[in-house]
Amino acid sequence: MTDILLLGGTKMARLLASHLGQKYNVIYSIAGTTKAAKLPTYCQQIAGGFGGADGLADYLKTQNINICIDATHPFAQNISLNAIKACAQAGIAIIQYARKAWDIEAAHIFTTEAELTNALPVNAKILLTIGGQNITPFLTLTQPIIARMIEPPKLDGHPLPAHFNILLSRPPYDLDAEIALMQKYKITHLICKDSGGDTLATKLTAAQQLGIEIYMLARPKSPHNTQLFNICEIETYLNKRLLVSPS
Known part of the structure; x- marks a missing residue:
């Protein structure tokens, strides 16, 4: 066999x-x-x-x-x-x-975390959905952040800022729940990775419906x-x- x-x-x-x-x-x-x-x-x-x-x-x-x-x-x-x-x-x-990359015309695509963080406006309210493995580049941001992930983050000894709130949850997420979450925290910017797939993630659909800016990290080749x-x-x-x- x-x-x-x-x-x-x-x-x-x-x-x-x-x-x-x-x-x-x-x-x-x-x-x-x-x-x-x-x-x-x-x-x-x-x-x-x-x-x-x-x-x-x-x-x-x-x-x-x-x-x-x-x-x-x-x-x-x-x-x-x-x-x-x-x-x-x-x-x-x-x-x-x-997986095929997502094709979202309204998304702002960045190749590095530094490019992405530098482009964020100072008054942004952020929903960070990149997982818990690579949040260190975002710990220096001063904007309020809801960081959603499945497992607790790896901080590599860095302190977690007071305005950096961890939300532990496991997908799948339905559209109504995503909209409610973004409205609850008055999210203005969604940060995510181009994980791709045949269907668009509900968080992206929710962000588009609410007029929230999508900041996306491009996938490596x-x-x-x-x-x-x-x-x-x-x-x-x-x-x-x-x-x-x-x-």
Whole structure:
């Protein structure tokens, strides 16, 4: 049976694992900081790091993995780069289950956090939705901030300013709830990442309806040579690449 290592941690990855697991032996891997996914019993799930590219390469070899699918977040560059290096060392193919970037004409796009923070007006009331891993560049802002994230932030020893309020919650969020949140805190600026996907995030729809400015961090360029954008494309690729019966 074909063994696939699926690097996950996203909703898209969970759906892919559930689908491919019906035909292939799928090992679903998440980072140690990510909450365990609810997957069918036929999908094996492992958590924690591999010890960098070399550790992952050893795992690929010892587990006789045939192919690796990177379905991590578009901003998880370090994971993707390590995976590419590891697969090269192990002599197996790797593909990315990619998301299409969002196309929002009204959004202000920035390539760095510094560019974004410098462009914010002094009277902005901010909803920050970039997660808890990379909020350090925003701690120096003096504007009132509601920072929404799933897990408590990594502050790397920096104090949390009094005007910086953490809101812990887990998606999905419906449109009415997003509108209510933005109205409650009189939000004028939404800060987010271009996570992308087939559907527009409800926070973006809510911001557009309320006339809130959208400040978006552009995603880094994918390091992968092979990007596939839906489950059908991935199945076709697997059938051609592996040249074996899936079960």
